[in-house]
Amino acid sequence: MSAAAADAKAAADPRAAADVKIDAAVTTAVQGGKETSFWVLLRGDTDLTPATKVTGKARAAVVLQTARDGATRDQRGLKQLLTSRKADFDTYWIANTVRVTGDAGLLAEVAARPEVKAVLPDTPITLPAPTAGAVQAAVDAVEWNVDRIGAPRVWTDQGARGQGVVIANIDTGVQFDHPALAANYRGRQADGTFAHDHNWYDPTGLCTGGAPCDNNGHGTHTMGTMAGTGGIGVAPGATWIAAKGCETNSCSVGALLAAGQWIVAPTDRDGRNPRPDLAPDVVNNSWGGGAGFDPWYSDVIRSWVAAGIFPAFSNGNAGPGCNTSGTPGSYTDTYASGATDVNDAIAPFSSRGTGQDGGVKPDLTAPGVDVRSSVPGDGYAAYSGTSMASPHTAATVALIWSAAPALRRDITATRTILDETAIDTNDTACGGTATDNNVYGQGRLDAYAAVRLAVRPSGSLSGIVRADGVPLGGVPVEVTGTASRTVTTAADGAYRFGRLPAGAYRIRVASFGYGTFETDVTITAGDALTVDPVLTGGPSGIVSGLISGAESPLSGVTVALTGTPVTVTTGTDGRFRLAAPNGAYELTIRPTGGCFAAETRSLTVSGDVTVDVALRQIIDGYGYRCTPAAEEYRPGTDRLAITGDDAVTEIALPFPVTHYGVARTRAWISTNGVLGFGPVSAVYQNTTLPDGAEPNDALYAFWDDLAVDEQAGIYTASTADTFVVEWRDVRFFGYAGRISISVILHPDGTVTYRYRGLSGDRAAGVGATIGVENTTGTAGLAYSVNTASVTDGLGVTFRPDPDRIAATFNVTAETWWGQQVYVVGNRPELGGWDPARAVALDPGGYPVWSGGLSLPPNTAVEFKYLKKDPDGTVTWEQGDNRTTITPPTGRYVTHDTFR
Known part of the structure; x- marks a missing residue:
């Protein structure tokens, strides 16, 4: 067997597949016999929809029961393994994850399990550090920030101070007997004593005596802005509870997950006797991780929302750059706040969007500079940060629900109220519009307008x-x-x-x-x-025309007048039409997907103008190009025995398929929308194309984190000259929605992707890579990467250079273990007679070695076969050079014997 065959066997080994799941930081941490703690992400995806069909406090109870049942089911096998190995581990029902402490041996066993999706390092989340601020003048004994959002007007005009609403925070803790907070703590009894069970939780174990504490000051400050008395709090009539999810200036993943569970079902101080009927209405989270989208806390947020608990988050302190919104504030399901100062200007440190799937973040902004509030030691201090802004938003929700109890737990309606009453602030430096942008979001928080809108007939x-x-x-x-x-x-x-x-x-x-x-x-x-x-036009002209590419009309192309708000898209016939006042303009044409290049044309409007543009086709380093598809969607007929998440199966192709000049007879199909021509790892995190990282040598029909459940399947079908692979009604892991994808392969390497049955936001391709790539990841063509480019019925066809033919070399050669057979010749594609650049052949049909590549037609070719030993020794076959003239069309195939 050759070295290449041995590598293929290793790639197919479950142990090798398990290694792909393990984050490199975890592998490094267990080297040298060391133990480390790591997080095991499982594949289950519990449906919390039943909770949304009940009302009142029962919603949290349904979330608790449903999530617990799902975790018990999904974690059973892993728990049995860990128990048998006497491993130290912690399970969490709110997120399908288990924290494990172990060595390299246990790590390998865990990663090899089929229900394990990924193994990640136990990296703490850094608490955004607030900076000391200056004390601003109070307004009628009320802090400037409280007055700025109109909270005092809510208290007097609406009589709403947050009464009847329970606010929680996950933070560094709270000094429960602070003069500004003691009266509103839910643990305070009528006789002045305190009962902390179900009102306080410390998964960090740092607070002694079972009583709430705050060893940092951050949590006491944020709670004061929400529910503090004496003019520091926005909702001074609200009741508060708290979970210590942050040890000091950082928050461990375990503590944050445990705190997230407790929010849905508060327990006693020992973590027992859950009471979902005591869940809070609003939870503030003035913490977050790095910029971008990391889904690690998404199950927690999903559970809160299903239970009707409003999730308020800070947007992060990584500004002023764009795309700096922090996780989980960047999630679509969270409501994130940026920070403004006493002059209503955005704070330089306030993080900007975009958020998850290109959404606008922050959702709005609130005072976050020089905010004075309570700190441990019965004192007060002014801090600055988006940590200070989010409590204003959380407390405003308490005011809304206090004034309009019918809206309690109606998160969608409450978000609408906050959005529509925010004071529009125009800043499109990071994208968006004047009324909804990635600097101020929907605008500046206006608590008074929000409550007024909530209580008025509408x-x-x-x-x-x-x-x-x-x-x-x-x-x-x-x-x-x-x-x-x-x-x-x-x-x-x-x-x-x-x-x-x-x-x-x-x-x-x-x-x-x-x-x-x-x-x-x-x-x-x-x-x-x-x-x-x-609308009717003024003195203007009509600009119209045809946008084409590769001699065909292109639909869905964006045509815009640069520097104006005028933007249209071409129809199915490739034509566009827009109106513009007389004048000089630049017309920008941007096609959907990566088949054609954008272009800009200058024009003058003094009447009607026709502009026809043929866009340049993009071609990768090998010669692949793409066009809109003419082939229709083709379903598969034979179901493959592959289900679940991140799974791969191997198939034999009904005829050789040329991919980047190499004839292939086998393929590996992944549940994640990838068809590879070598053993494909089940990587679910997509990349751009080309990219040297695995996987390579593949067709990326829709590379995203997909799963095949009982409603879905992967099917194949074939005719004399087509082979179809269909991902039918597959779902998105961790997200709502499904998609069906048909891949149609032809012998010459032409392949068509077709899409239908799209549902859910991700079906548009916002988390997917679509394209083709060669064996080494050095040549490839992407139609789209993490872009909303897919619509129902879309089709795209990829074709190799039409001025090439597929050549397949087959040679019978006896070898000993470790030897490899190559073909080399006079053409650059054959290495130019350089053994170091010879083309390796595959021993899959041993003793027949096979391989393919692309050659020009009608061309004289000389070649020979050679063997290489593991030490680099080269043995050429004897005799004269083999010669041929490649045919003008079709294929060239050899059936030789090594001599």
């Missing part, structure tokens, strides 16, 4: 803005009257005001190049009013 207003029958995206829609709001239309021209107080309004829509639309409307309580504004 209705909704929505519609589509059009001009000449064409929907207009990016257009501001303003309403004034009983309330004032502004939103921006989506790409399809749609706008929506989810909650407007009942009353009279005037709608105003003004867009570049069009006349202004205005009309009066009346919103009544419970009404869902629809108004579709139609």
Whole structure:
């Protein structure tokens, strides 16, 4: 057997597959016989939908039961192994993960289990360090920040101070008997004594005597801003409880997960006797990890939301750069706050978006500079940070739910209220719009406006803005009257005001190049009013044309007038049409996907103008290019025996398929939307293309974290010249939604990807890589990487260079263990007679060695076979050079014997 064959065997070995699951930091930590603690991520995905179908406090009880049952099911086998090995481990029902302490041997056993998805290091989360601030002047004995968001007006006008609402924080702890906090602590009894069970939890074990403590000061400060008395708190009538999820200036993963469980079902101080009926209404989290999206805490957030607990987070202190929002604040399901100062300006340190899947983050901003609040030792101090901003938002939710109890646990409606009453602040430096951007989010928090909107009878207003029958995206829609709001239309021209107080309004829509639309409307309580504004053009011309590529019309291409809000997309016929006032412009054409290059054209509008543009086709280093597909979706007929998450199966192809010039007879299919031509590891974290990291040598139909459950399957089908692999109704691991993908292969290397049955946000491709790549990861073509580029019915075809033919070399050669057979010749593709660059052949059909590559047609070729020993010794076959002239089309195949 050759070295290449031995490598293939090793790649197929479960132990080798297990190694892929292990983070390099864990592998390093156990070297030399050492033990380390690591996190084991399992594949289960518990459905919490049943909790959303009940009301009141029962929701938390359903979450507890459902999540516990799921964890028991998914963790059973691993727990049995760890128990039998007498290992030190901790399980968590709120997230499908287990913390294990062990050596390299235990690590290998754990990673080899099929239900284990990944093994990650036990890296603590750094608490965003607030900076000392200056004390600003109070306003009528109320801190400036409390007054700035209008909380005192809520107390006096609405009589709502947070009473009836329970706020929690996961932080460094709280000094429970601080003068500003003692009266509102839920553990305080009528006789002045304290009962801490179910009101306080310390998974860190750092607080002695079983009583709440704060060895850092951070948690006491954030709780003071939420529920403190004496003018420091936004909701001074709210009741508070707390979990110590942070040891000091850092938070261990274990403590944060344990605290997250406790929020859903508070326990006694020993972690027993869970009481989901005592779960808080709101939980503030002034902590977070690095920038970007890391899903490690997503199961916790999902459980809170299912239980009706509002998840408030700080957005991070890594500004002023863009894309600095921290996890978990960057999650779509969390409500994250940025920080502003006494002048309502964004704080330089405040992290900016985007967030998960390109969403806007922060959600809004709140005071976070020079915020004075309680600190341990019965004192007060001014701190700055987004840690100080988030408590304002959490406490505002308490005010809303106190004033409008019917909204309690209605997180969607509450988010709408916060969004629509935030004071719009324009800063698009990191993307977004004037009314919703990645610096201020929806704007600056206005607690008074939020509570007023919550308690007033209200209705909704929505519609589509059009001009000449064409929907207009990016257009501001303003309403004034009983309330004032502004939103921006989506790409399809749609706008929506989810909650407007009942009353009279005037709608105003003004867009570049069009006349202004205005009309009066009346919103009544419970009404869902629809108004579709139609804009008319001023003195202008119509710019129209055809966008094509590879001699075919291209649909879905974005055509924009640079420096203006005018943007349209081409239809199925590749044509576009837009209106513009007379003048000079640059027309920017950006296609969807990576098949064609963007282009800019200068034009002058003095009437109607026609601009036809043929976009340049992008070609990778080998010669692959892509186009919109002509082939229709083809389903598979024969189901493969592959299920679950991160699984791989090997198949024989019905005919040789040429991939980057090499004829292939076998393929490996991954549940994660990858078809490889070598043993494919079950890597679920996608990369760009080309990329030298595994996997390589593959077709990436939709490389994302996918799973094949009982509703899904992977199917194949074949004809004389096509082979189909279909991922049918596969689901997204950890996310709602499904997708079906059809891959159609042809012998010459042409492959088509087709998509249908899309559901859920990720089905658009925001977490996927789509493309092709060669064996070494040095050549490849990406249609898209983590981009919303997939629509229902989309098809894309990848083709190799048409001026090449596929050559397959087959030679019968007897070898001894360790020897490798190569082909070498006069062409560069054959190494130019250099043995160091010869083409290795595959011993899969031993004693026949086979391999393929791409050669030019009608070309004289000379070649020979050789053997290499492990020490590098080369043995050439005897006799003259073999010669041939490649055919003008089709394939060239040899059936030789080593001489």
